[in-house]
Every structure is written in structure tokens, then in C-alpha cells.
Amino acid sequence: MAEKMTGAEMVVQALKDQGVAHVFGYPGGAVLPIYDSLFQQDEIEHILVRHEQGATHMAEGYARSTGKVGVVLVTSGPGATNAVTGLTDALLDSIPLVCLTGQVPTPLIGSDAFQECDTVGITRNCTKHNYLVKDVADLPRIIHEAFHIASTGRPGPVVIDIPKDVQFALGDYAGPVAHQSHASYKPQAKPDLVEIEQAVDLMLQAKRPVCYTGGGVINAGPRASELLRELVELTGFPVTSTLMGLGAFPASSDKWLGMLGMHGTYEANLAMHDCDLMINIGARFDDRITGRLDAFSPNSTKIHVDIDPSSINKNVVVDLPIIGDCANVLEEMVRIWRTRTNESRAGELAPWMAQIEKWRSVNCLGYENSSDVIKPQYAIERLAAAVKEKDVYITTEVGQHQMWAAQYFPFDKPNRLMTSGGLGTMGYGLPAAVGVQVAHRDALVIDIAGEASVQMTMQEFSTAVQFRLPIKIFILNNEYMGMVRQWQELLHGSRYSQSYSESLPDFVKLAEAFGGKGIRVEHPDELDAAIKEMLDHDGPVLFDCRVVKQENCLPMIPSGKAHNEMILPDTADIGNIIDEKGRSLV
Amino acid sequence: MNPHLRASGSAYFLTTDTAKIERHTLSVLVDNEPGILARIAGLFSARGFNIDSLTVSETEHEKGLSRITVVTVASPKVLAQIKLQLERLIPVHRVHDLTAEGKSLERELALVKVSGTGENRVETLRLADAFRAQVVDASIESFVFEITGKSTKIEQFISLMMPLGLVEVVRTGLAAISRGPDRM
Numbered sequence: 001m002a003e004k005m006t007g008a009e010m011v012v013q014a015l016k017d018q019g020v021a022h023v024f025g026y027p028g029g030a031v032l033p034i035y036d037s038l039f040q041q042d043e044i045e046h047i048l049v050r051h052e053q054g055a056t057h058m059a060e061g062y063a064r065s066t067g068k069v070g071v072v073l074v075t076s077g078p079g080a081t082n083a084v085t086g087l088t089d090a091l092l093d094s095i096p097l098v099c100l101t102g103q104v105p106t107p108l109i110g111s112d113a114f115q116e117c118d119t120v121g122i123t124r125n126c127t128k129h130n131y132l133v134k135d136v137a138d139l140p141r142i143i144h145e146a147f148h149i150a151s152t153g154r155p156g157p158v159v160i161d162i163p164k165d166v167q168f169a170l171g172d173y174a175g176p177v178a179h180q181s182h183a184s185y186k187p188q189a190k191p192d193l194v195e196i197e198q199a200v201d202l203m204l205q206a207k208r209p210v211c212y213t214g215g216g217v218i219n220a221g222p223r224a225s226e227l228l229r230e231l232v233e234l235t236g237f238p239v240t241s242t243l244m245g246l247g248a249f250p251a252s253s254d255k256w257l258g259m260l261g262m263h264g265t266y267e268a269n270l271a272m273h274d275c276d277l278m279i280n281i282g283a284r285f286d287d288r289i290t291g292r293l294d295a296f297s298p299n300s301t302k303i304h305v306d307i308d309p310s311s312i313n314k315n316v317v318v319d320l321p322i323i324g325d326c327a328n329v330l331e332e333m334v335r336i337w338r339t340r341t342n343e344s345r346a347g348e349l350a351p352w353m354a355q356i357e358k359w360r361s362v363n364c365l366g367y368e369n370s371s372d373v374i375k376p377q378y379a380i381e382r383l384a385a386a387v388k389e390k391d392v393y394i395t396t397e398v399g400q401h402q403m404w405a406a407q408y409f410p411f412d413k414p415n416r417l418m419t420s421g422g423l424g425t426m427g428y429g430l431p432a433a434v435g436v437q438v439a440h441r442d443a444l445v446i447d448i449a450g451e452a453s454v455q456m457t458m459q460e461f462s463t464a465v466q467f468r469l470p471i472k473i474f475i476l477n478n479e480y481m482g483m484v485r486q487w488q489e490l491l492h493g494s495r496y497s498q499s500y501s502e503s504l505p506d507f508v509k510l511a512e513a514f515g516g517k518g519i520r521v522e523h524p525d526e527l528d529a530a531i532k533e534m535l536d537h538d539g540p541v542l543f544d545c546r547v548v549k550q551e552n553c554l555p556m557i558p559s560g561k562a563h564n565e566m567i568l569p570d571t572a573d574i575g576n577i578i579d580e581k582g583r584s585l586v
Numbered sequence: 587m588n589p590h591l592r593a594s595g596s597a598y599f600l601t602t603d604t605a606k607i608e609r610h611t612l613s614v615l616v617d618n619e620p621g622i623l624a625r626i627a628g629l630f631s632a633r634g635f636n637i638d639s640l641t642v643s644e645t646e647h648e649k650g651l652s653r654i655t656v657v658t659v660a661s662p663k664v665l666a667q668i669k670l671q672l673e674r675l676i677p678v679h680r681v682h683d684l685t686a687e688g689k690s691l692e693r694e695l696a697l698v699k700v701s702g703t704g705e706n707r708v709e710t711l712r713l714a715d716a717f718r719a720q721v722v723d724a725s726i727e728s729f730v731f732e733i734t735g736k737s738t739k740i741e742q743f744i745s746l747m748m749p750l751g752l753v754e755v756v757r758t759g760l761a762a763i764s765r766g767p768d769r770m
Contacts, residue, residue: 124625125632129676132620149676184617184679287598310670313663559598 216282
């Protein structure tokens with residue numbers, strides 16, 4: 001049933017019809033009609049950000065913690081360009097976003113009008129798809145199609161650029177058509193059963209199997225995580241995961257190997273290197289995972305489950321690709337496994353599990369604690385212990401603290417870690433925490449941060465104060481861009497070019513200036529009490545945890561090395577471990 | 587050696603692709619919508635793929651479909667990626683690797699301007715006749731030829747015209763279609 005309304009009213013109506021409850025945005029000249037429509041309703045809550053990049057990361061945090069599409073509303077020109085970082089971040093991490101941008105009126109497009117930019121041109125390569133709406137008649141279809149594209153297949157960001165005259169124009173509105181079919185967009189969610197039978201055959205014969213899971217399991221919904229647990233229960237296979245996949249499999253399980261890759265655990269990386277069967281479920285063989293490609297898991301048969309056919313054989317050539325949604329694939333794997341056997345293969349896998357235990361006993365995450373200064377690893381362990389019984393969501397910025405969070409904070413549930421994995425966007429964590437808290441008002445939301453990253457989007461603390469979002473910003477403050485400093489130590493003769501955080505603000509006063517609470521802790525003995533104070537405060541907190549300045553994030557696979565050539569924490573001088581060949585890699 | 591001048595390390599692992607490079611013709615069926623050419627060209631440049639030739643035109647007006655013919659040069663692994671990445675674009679319906687599927691026809695059209703007088707002019711016309719190039723414009727001291735055929739034939743014609751007074755050339759790029767009764 002068509003209904004006459006303006007383009008701006010259509011936008012708001014379409015968002016309601018898509019079940020959108022929250023929009024993250026910032027007004028401006030080219031989106032005023034949409035803001036006017038938002039003003040005249042109260043179903044959709046608008047979260048006013050301080051910078052459009054913040055809006056995109058909030059929408060990412062919101063999307064990743066709920067499985068829903070995150071919605072962003074920004075104006076033309078600088079509004080759109082400021083959103084580009086978050087859109088790219090969402091593209092690389094496969095996060096469903098719909099970003100509505102205002103545009104100058106259609107007759108002015110191309111005239112270098114005030115606050116004009118070529119939004120669809122700029123965002124073409126950093127979105128899954130984008131649209132410029134030139135006719136109000138196309139607007140309802142485009143918005144509903146955008147939600148469909150953003151949330152299905154391999155999820156991603158979609159931009160809809162709406163000129164101001166289209167927002168004012170009158171047209172017919174139509175709601176979303178159920179299971180709208182698109183002529184050329186048909187993601188393959190249902191896997192080919194023959195391939196899964198072949199996979200199960202390989203799994204039944206494997207002597208040294210490992211499951212390597214990724215963000216795809218989380219994107220496939222909570223059912224996929226349950227099925228993964230069921231599959232591991234049946235098969236007895238050990239599991240490692242990428243950063244994006246943490247939480248899909250519980251860290252408390254004895255089958256859990258920890259994260260793999262550059263800063264992964266010894267047992268996870270060695271298991272990947274020595275396995276005879278690798279089952280990649282929803283991961284993409286990213287370069288942080290594979291290390292040196294020509295030495296990557298040299299003797300294994302590789303199964304790769306992915307919903308995006310272009311992920312297959314992109315970096316690593318696999319033996320058995322399976323295209324499909326992880327949940328569907330896992331369901332069939334579990335079902336077919338059950339039809340083949342109901343016996344435990346624990347006996348056959350025993351030597352492999354014993355080998356893994358040997359690697360585990362190296363205790364690669366061991367570190368030398370101190371009674372004088374706070375070690376960052378210790379800070380995260382104490383934080384994890386303090387929130388153990390709570391419903392907690394963690395976001396991170398990017399750098400050493402991010403890797404320490406992945407290593408030392410145990411995740412037992414999916415959708416609980418929000419982090420910028422693919423793009424590595426410093427400044428992601430604080431706004432992402434705001435977005436998570438908007439979706440889960442009563443949950444505990446903590447951004448494990450670094451003092452350098454957090455300053456990139458610091459102003460969103462003000463958003464948290466305005467909307468009474470009690471996020472906790474747990475800053476591991478070592479006064480360095482720690483990961484930059486570590487690489488400089490490793491590769492550039494400890495010449496710390498521009499990696500010292502000079503002229504740091506007083507984070508306690510800064511928090512107070514924003515209208516929040518600031519806590520500083522400098523001694524390990526005060527840490528637990530300070531964490532308790534942070535958790536007990538019903539409002540946003542900036543927690544300035546002063547940690548030891550020059551701690552390195554280990555274990556680590558240095559450049560030019562394979563999984564079995566890791567640097568372990570007890571290595572005395574890591575400056576000499578990278579050889580000349582590794583050094584010459586550009 | 588001064589340590590400051592030594593090649594520095596990197597956060598990336600690099601391997602060189604030693605696989606043999608092949609030339610393939612891809613036929614891409616797309617929605618004829620604004621920006622589609624920029625999407626295709628942008629994908630090639632963003633991912634470092636090569637375009638040797640690119641031809642675009644609407645082919646089925648009532649369905650709003652265009653056919654894009656792309657000639658690219660890549661290793662087999664990269665070729666597979668090119669095809670899959672193209673298919674990932676929302677307005678792309680299908681991608682066919684005509685070279686891999688065999689049995690395809692490839693044609694290109696060129697307009698070739700040659701100027702000259704006397705014996706060269708006679709020789710020019712004789713060669714044009716041998717290549718079945720049509721004269722589409724003539725003046726006392728010039729010809730414009732229209733020549734259609736495989737790219738190699740056109741290249742050969744152009745190289746023969748070079749010493750005879752070649753002025754300029756325009757080429758359409760490749761159009762390609764599969765043989766036999768089936769549609770793409």
C-alpha cells in the first residue's frame with residue numbers, strides 16, 4: 001500500500017520498518033529534513049556523536065554486539081568524509097552498517113557546491129555497495145535493499161547518498177517486501193552437501209586436526225557458536241581462533257588453544273604448523289595469521305568454509321573449499337558426523353593432544369610480574385578476575401593493549417569482543433563501547449585502551465556522559481605508542497622515532513572536565529581497589545592505569561618467519577632474532 | 587654499512603609470484619546503472635589487477651543490461667581472484683572467462699588515418715585491400731581506413747602503415763562472444 005510522503009519521512013519510516021531503534025549521527029545542512037522527521041517521532045533514538053568517525057564505530061560496536069545492522073546518519077561533504085574510516089573498518093571486519101549521507105541538491109551536484117563531495121566516488125571502494133538516490137521514487141526500494149545487502153552474505157557497510165531535494169520531494173512509500181529477491185545479488189548461504197561429506201571423511205581420518213575459526217562464526221549468529229561447540233564435543237578436535245573469532249568457542253574449554261597468529265599462543269601456532277588437517281571455519285587466512293606463506297602449515301590438508309567465494313584460494317590454496325554460511329555448514333557437519341560414527345576418537349587423537357599439552361606447558365603467556373610497577377598483562381588479568389561474574393562486553397583500541405586483551409582476557413561467549421581487526425583503527429574502542437552500551441544498557445562495557453589510541457576519539461566520552469552510558473575506559477598507559485615502539489625496537493635499532501606520547505593530558509582531570517569520573521592507579525597494590533571503584537561507579541569512567549613503559553607484547557612471530565619460529569617471552573634480546581632476510585622485507 | 591642505510595624490516599610477509607602470466611578475455615554481464623564502469627575499473631586498480639582492453643556497451647536495453655569485455659594479463663591464481671572479485675560486486679550478474687572456456691570469437695575495430703602521395707598511396711591501398719580494410723574517408727593526400735578483426739591482425743596492419751605515412755589510430759577495444767548456440 002503506497003503512501004505519499006517526503007523523502008525525509010520515507011527515510012524515518014523505512015528505518016522503523018527495518019526495526020531500527022537507534023541511529024548514530026550528526027546533523028548538518030544537507031540532512032536537516034531527515035533530522036526534522038526524526039524530531040517528530042520517538043520510536044527511533046538518535047545518539048548525537050562528537051565526530052562522524054565516532055558514529056561509524058558506535059554503529060559497528062552496536063552491530064557486532066547485537067547481530068543487527070548499525071545505522072549512521074551524517075551530512076554531506078565533511079560528514080561523509082569523516083565517516084570513511086569507520087566504513088572501511090566495517091568493510092574489512094565484515095560488519096553490517098547502513099550509512100545515510102546527505103548530499104547537496106541534485107542540480108548542484110558537480111558544481112563544487114558548499115559541503116559537496118563525491119560521496120559515492122569516495123566510498124565506492126570502502127563499502128560493500130553504495131547508492132546515490134536521484135529520484136525519490138527509488139528511495140524506499142534502495143533503503144530496504146541496502147539493509148538486505150548489508151546484513152546478508154558476507155556482511156558489510158552500505159552507503160546511501162541522498163540529495164537534499166530528494167529529501168524534500170514527495171513520493172510513494174512502500175515497505176520492505178519479504179525476502180526481496182535481487183537479480184544479481186544472491187549470496188550462497190546453503191552449502192553443497194557433497195563437499196561436507198568429503199570434509200567429514202577427512203575429519204574421520206585425521207590424526208592431527210585443528211579447527212581454525214574466525215569472525216564468520218560470530219557473524220553467522222549465536223547458533224553457529226553453539227554448533228561449533230557441539231562439533232568439538234563430538235570430534236574432540238582442538239580449536240584456535242583469529243582475533244575476530246574470539247568468544248565463538250569458550251576460552252575455558254580444555255580444547256581451546258588460544259588465539260593464533262602473530263601474537264598468538266605457542267600451542268595454537270605450533271598446532272597450525274604441524275597439523276595434518278586444518279578446518280578453517282569463517283576465517284580468511286589474513287597475513288597476521290599465516291606468517292610466512294611458503295612455510296604455512298606445510299603438511300596439512302586444508303578445508304575452508306566461507307560465505308564469500310573470493311576468500312577461497314586468495315592467500316592460501318586449499319584442498320576443499322565449502323561455500324556457505326558457517327551455521328549451515330556446521331549444522332550439516334554435526335549431522336553427517338553423527339550418521340557416520342557415535343564413537344569417540346579420543347584414543348586416536350591422544351598422541352596429538354599429548355603433543356599439544358607439551359606445547360602448552362611452555363606457558364608462552366607467562367610473564368615476570370613486579371611488585372613495584374603494574375604490568376599490563378597483570379592489569380588485564382586483575383580486570384578479568386574482577387568482572388568474572390558479570391555480563392561483560394569488551395572493546396579495544398589498536399596496539400599492544402589490544403593483543404594483551406586478546407591473550408589475557410578470557411572470552412566465553414560470542415559477540416563479547418569488539419575490536420578493529422582488519423583495518424587496525426586506533427580510536428575504535430571508545431566509540432564502539434558507546435555503541436555497545438546503547439544496545440545493552442544494563443551490561444558492563446569496558447574499553448581496554450592505550451593512551452595513544454584513546455586520544456584519537458576521546459571526544460566521544462562526552463557522548464557517553466550526555467546519554468548516561470556508564471562505559472569504563474581502562475587505559476593501559478605506558479606513555480608510548482607501544483606497538484610502534486616494539487617494532488622500532490625489533491627492526492629499527494630502538495630508534496623510537498615519534499612513538500613517545502609527549503604532553504599527555506591528565507586523564508583524571510580530563511574525565512572530570514567531560515563530566516565523568518577519572519581514576520588513576522600507579523602501584524600494583526592499589527590495582528584491585530581501583531578496579532572495584534571503577535566498576536562500582538554508575539557512570540562513565542576514565543581509568544588511567546600507569547603500567548611499565550617498555551614491555552613487549554609476546555609471544556610473537558617476527559617478519560619473514562614461520563609459525564614454528566616464534567619469539568617467546570623468556571627470549572633475552574629480541575632485537576637479534578630477526579635475521580637479515582626478514583629485515584630486508586619491505 | 588651505516589645501520590641507518592640498511593634496508594629496514596617490515597610488518598608484512600612478502601612472497602613473489604613466479605607463476606606464468608596469461609592473457610585472458612573476460613565477459614561481464616552487469617546492470618547498466620550509473621557508476622558501473624567506475625566500480626569495475628576501480629576494482630582493478632584497487633587490487634592491482636591489469637586491464638589491457640575494456641569495452642562497455644548496453645546490450646539488452648529492455649533488461650537494462652550491459653556487457654563489459656575486459657582483457658587482462660595475470661597468473662592463474664590472480665585470474666581466479668579477478669573473476670571472484672568481479673562477481674562480488676552487487677550489480678554484476680555473471681562473469682565468463684572466454685579464454686578458459688575456449689571456442690570464442692574476438693573482434694576489434696580500428697580507424698586508421700594514413701597520409702601520403704605517389705607510390706606510397708598506391709601501396710597503402712593495396713595493403714588495405716589485402717587486409718580487407720575499407721576506405722571510409724579519402725582526400726588527395728590521406729585515407730581513413732576501417733578495419734575489423736582480431737587484435738593481432740589490426741596490429742599487423744598498423745605496423746605496415748607506419749612507414750607509409752601513418753598519422754593516427756583509434757581502436758574500440760575487444761568485443762568477444764562465445765561460439766555455438768548457448769547464451770552467456
